[in-house]
Amino acid sequence: MSVTAPQGFRAAGVAAGLKSTGAADVALVVNVGPRDDAAAVFTTNRFSAAPVQWSRQVLATGRLRAVVLNSGGANACTGPEGFQDTHATAEHTAEQLGLGAIDVAVASTGLIGVRLPMDRLLPGVTDAAKALSAEGGPDAARAIMTTDSVPKTTVVERDGWSVGGMAKGAGMLAPSLATMLVVLTTDAAVDPAVLQEALKAATAVSFERVDSDGCLSTNDTVVAMANGASGVGPGAEEVAEALTAAATDLAMQLLADAEGSTKDIAITVRNAATVEDALTAGRACARNNLLKTALFGNDPNWGRVLAAIGTTDAAFEPDRVDVTINGVTVCRGGAIGDPREGVDLTGRAITIDVDLGAGTEQATIWTNDLSLAYVHENSAYST
Amino acid sequence: MSVTAPQGFRAAGVAAGLKSTGAADVALVVNVGPRDDAAAVFTTNRFSAAPVQWSRQVLATGRLRAVVLNSGGANACTGPEGFQDTHATAEHTAEQLGLGAIDVAVASTGLIGVRLPMDRLLPGVTDAAKALSAEGGPDAARAIMTTDSVPKTTVVERDGWSVGGMAKGAGMLAPSLATMLVVLTTDAAVDPAVLQEALKAATAVSFERVDSDGCLSTNDTVVAMANGASGVGPGAEEVAEALTAAATDLAMQLLADAEGSTKDIAITVRNAATVEDALTAGRACARNNLLKTALFGNDPNWGRVLAAIGTTDAAFEPDRVDVTINGVTVCRGGAIGDPREGVDLTGRAITIDVDLGAGTEQATIWTNDLSLAYVHENSAYST
Numbered sequence: 225m226s227v228t229a230p231q232g233f234r235a236a237g238v239a240a241g242l243k244s245t246g247a248a249d250v251a252l253v254v255n256v257g258p259r260d261d262a263a264a265v266f267t268t269n270r271f272s273a274a275p276v277q278w279s280r281q282v283l284a285t286g287r288l289r290a291v292v293l294n295s296g297g298a299n300a301c302t303g304p305e306g307f308q309d310t311h312a313t314a315e316h317t318a319e320q321l322g323l324g325a326i327d328v329a330v331a332s333t334g335l336i337g338v339r340l341p342m343d344r345l346l347p348g349v350t351d352a353a354k355a356l357s358a359e360g361g362p363d364a365a366r367a368i369m370t371t372d373s374v375p376k377t378t379v380v381e382r383d384g385w386s387v388g389g390m391a392k393g394a395g396m397l398a399p400s401l402a403t404m405l406v407v408l409t410t411d412a413a414v415d416p417a418v419l420q421e422a423l424k425a426a427t428a429v430s431f432e433r434v435d436s437d438g439c440l441s442t443n444d445t446v447v448a449m450a451n452g453a454s455g456v457g458p459g460a461e462e463v464a465e466a467l468t469a470a471a472t473d474l475a476m477q478l479l480a481d482a483e484g485s486t487k488d489i490a491i492t493v494r495n496a497a498t499v500e501d502a503l504t505a506g507r508a509c510a511r512n513n514l515l516k517t518a519l520f521g522n523d524p525n526w527g528r529v530l531a532a533i534g535t536t537d538a539a540f541e542p543d544r545v546d547v548t549i550n551g552v553t554v555c556r557g558g559a560i561g562d563p564r565e566g567v568d569l570t571g572r573a574i575t576i577d578v579d580l581g582a583g584t585e586q587a588t589i590w591t592n593d594l595s596l597a598y599v600h601e602n603s604a605y606s607t
Numbered sequence: 608m609s610v611t612a613p614q615g616f617r618a619a620g621v622a623a624g625l626k627s628t629g630a631a632d633v634a635l636v637v638n639v640g641p642r643d644d645a646a647a648v649f650t651t652n653r654f655s656a657a658p659v660q661w662s663r664q665v666l667a668t669g670r671l672r673a674v675v676l677n678s679g680g681a682n683a684c685t686g687p688e689g690f691q692d693t694h695a696t697a698e699h700t701a702e703q704l705g706l707g708a709i710d711v712a713v714a715s716t717g718l719i720g721v722r723l724p725m726d727r728l729l730p731g732v733t734d735a736a737k738a739l740s741a742e743g744g745p746d747a748a749r750a751i752m753t754t755d756s757v758p759k760t761t762v763v764e765r766d767g768w769s770v771g772g773m774a775k776g777a778g779m780l781a782p783s784l785a786t787m788l789v790v791l792t793t794d795a796a797v798d799p800a801v802l803q804e805a806l807k808a809a810t811a812v813s814f815e816r817v818d819s820d821g822c823l824s825t826n827d828t829v830v831a832m833a834n835g836a837s838g839v840g841p842g843a844e845e846v847a848e849a850l851t852a853a854a855t856d857l858a859m860q861l862l863a864d865a866e867g868s869t870k871d872i873a874i875t876v877r878n879a880a881t882v883e884d885a886l887t888a889g890r891a892c893a894r895n896n897l898l899k900t901a902l903f904g905n906d907p908n909w910g911r912v913l914a915a916i917g918t919t920d921a922a923f924e925p926d927r928v929d930v931t932i933n934g935v936t937v938c939r940g941g942a943i944g945d946p947r948e949g950v951d952l953t954g955r956a957i958t959i960d961v962d963l964g965a966g967t968e969q970a971t972i973w974t975n976d977l978s979l980a981y982v983h984e985n986s987a988y989s990t
Contacts, residue, residue, distance in 0.1 A: 270925055271925050301938065303943065304942075337938065437896050439895055440914065440918045442914050513977070517982050517985035526684075528719070530654045531654060531823065534654035535652055559685055559720075564720075594896070
């Protein structure tokens with residue numbers, strides 16, 4: 225049921241002709257109240273897209289009634305004209321819904337550096353507004369897909385309230401944030417400051433720890449809306465826990481559907497001096513093309529794990545580092561461990577455990593392999 | 608003539624059976640004097656290989672008589688036993704040459720995490736010592752090749768003296784340093800402190816600005832030896848200039864032969880506030896897999912250039928950045944510029960000019976595309 229699983233939300237997804245395939249490309253998610261509390265996290269890329277710039281202003285109020293999303297064009301690096309296009313989209317959406325533009329967030333995804341065909345987008349918004357329904361969540365999730373092969377949705381049920389969510393994202397997946405558009409909804413009653421803290425905590429351990437290809441998008445947007453329709457007002461910790469469950473579920477779906485990937489790789493760095501050190505070492509592995517190609521080739525090349533973490537400033541002594549791949553400790557004390565022939569990498573799931581022997585903290589980064597299909601897909605994307 | 612072009616150097620390259628192909632895999636370069644001044648730059652990877660650890664100690668003296676190099680095994684992450692192997696190699700080489708082990712640097716390249724077959728390597732060193740000649744430079748250059756398709760050599764002639772050089776390197780090419788073994792020789796008379804400064808200056812603008820695949824090796828070594836055999840004692844600036852010319856020539860050869868590459872890409876960042884900013888922005892592009900796959904696909908996807916530099920802390924205003932690809936300014940003021948259809952990317956050479964509009968400094972980073980062949984070659988390397 226996606227974003228319409230919680231009470232008091234309506235959604236729709238329609239085809240406006242932005243995609244040459246004729247697939248659905250405009251989504252609308254509307255909060256019918258009673259409350260309109262909201263929070264958001266955006267890309268840290270300094271070339272933020274026009275819809276990100278607009279939605280930042282909208283979300284600064286802590287209130288939101290609707291999100292309009294399109295695939296088929298990112299509206300990034302399109303100058304003042306691109307910002308006007310986003311503004312016009314919010315205005316038009318607001319008119320259809322009897323709201324003000326300041327109540328409407330906008331999110332876009334697709335190719336950078338191309339203007340949106342507004343003559344198709346605005347009629348699409350009109351159609352989406354007419355199609356809004358309490359069962360529209362799955363349609364909305366399909367309309368935001370780009371190179372995604374499947375829609376990503378989630379529902380987290382709690383005692384008398386729930387969280388629903390949808391996500392798109394298949395390339396440009398990197399920390400702060402994985403590239404993606406995400407809408408989370410809940411019928412719990414949550415103050416906007418509490419919702420913002422809960423959303424930050426949830427993204428920090430989910431989307432921000434997925435590093436599929438090291439590339440940070442211009443359009444990343446995670447929006448959360450809470451309307452209190454359930455009549456339940458859970459505590460801050462409960463809200464954070466439920467949002468984290470929903471965000472983690474969606475993040476794992478993004479990982480499993482990353483462009484061209486053949487492996488889902490969980491890199492856990494243990495016994496680090498700090499969580500930051502564990503994340504730094506894990507990300508260095510996730511971004512090492514030689515390691516990622518080796519794993520694509522089913523090669524437990526632990527030397528490339530060490531070469532990757534050897535470039536970081538994480539606290540460790542090289543002769544105290546162990547590396548375990550799919551249960552086999554192939555490197556002990558920074559040197560040769562058990563035979564690499566014992567490692568079975570034929571499945572999709574790979575776990576790499578790095579023991580730094582430098583403390584008691586740990587963290588996991590999720591990534592994918594670097595495959596022939598990744599290169600093929602991304603070398604042919606915009607042409 | 609490679610490293611034997613300057614007077615007073617002997618070299619050899621022989622097949623010791625380290626490579627399964629039977630190709631040459633042990634090289635020896637000997638300085639017959641009269642002087643034995645030397646300098647070196649090594650990898651900054653914290654998992655430095657045993658030969659790097661050994662050679663660091665040797666070069667601390669500022670003196671060197673010989674370098675023994677092997678392909679077919681990196682002797683990295685091999686523990687105390689690996690260090691003993693390196694030490695034994697230096698001892699054995701010294702015996703053959705009537706030197707002390709402290710006069711002999713060792714360099715190795717190949718797979719990480721595997722012990723060297725000393726029963727083959729040491730007889731190979733014996734053979735190489737017997738084969739030493741003043742014409743042996745090209746043989747030595749061939750013996751250090753791994754996935755290189757061609758040997759890399761250079762000769763820089765100056766007034767009465769010269770610099771010779773050889774290099775290997777085809778993968779793991781990243782700053783500080785490009786992955787590689789390099790030996791530079793000169794018959795100029797140069798004090799070791801001057802030689803060290805000149806070598807650092809030369810590597811900083813050559814090997815350290817080649818960032819083929821963002822991966823930093825455990826074995827990078829650049830050794831320079833000066834014997835004064837020409838009787839000429841050039842000034843420090845002249846030495847730095849000649850070493851820079853030799854190093855740049857070799858660096859461009861590494862770039863042209865990088866594993867699986869189909870493009871040589873020069874990313875010049877202009878009008879930066881500082882050279883460091885220019886390098887940071889250039890490296891962000893060189894390491895962006897989505898940009899590198901787009902260029903492999905002949906797609907002038909300037910949005911991915913902006914997305915890459917947007918992740919850096921270089922000083923710039925997003926709406927003042929221009930991007931020019933092969934002469935066409937496809938992005939102006941952070942937005943849409945001239946039509947991307949005008950960009951011809953069918954050749955091997957690509958120039959990307961990024962104008963940050965934030966100052967007067969500039970720097971160039973050289974990289975390659977991310978191709979199907981890169982993935983294929985690196986997914987099949989160790990198995």
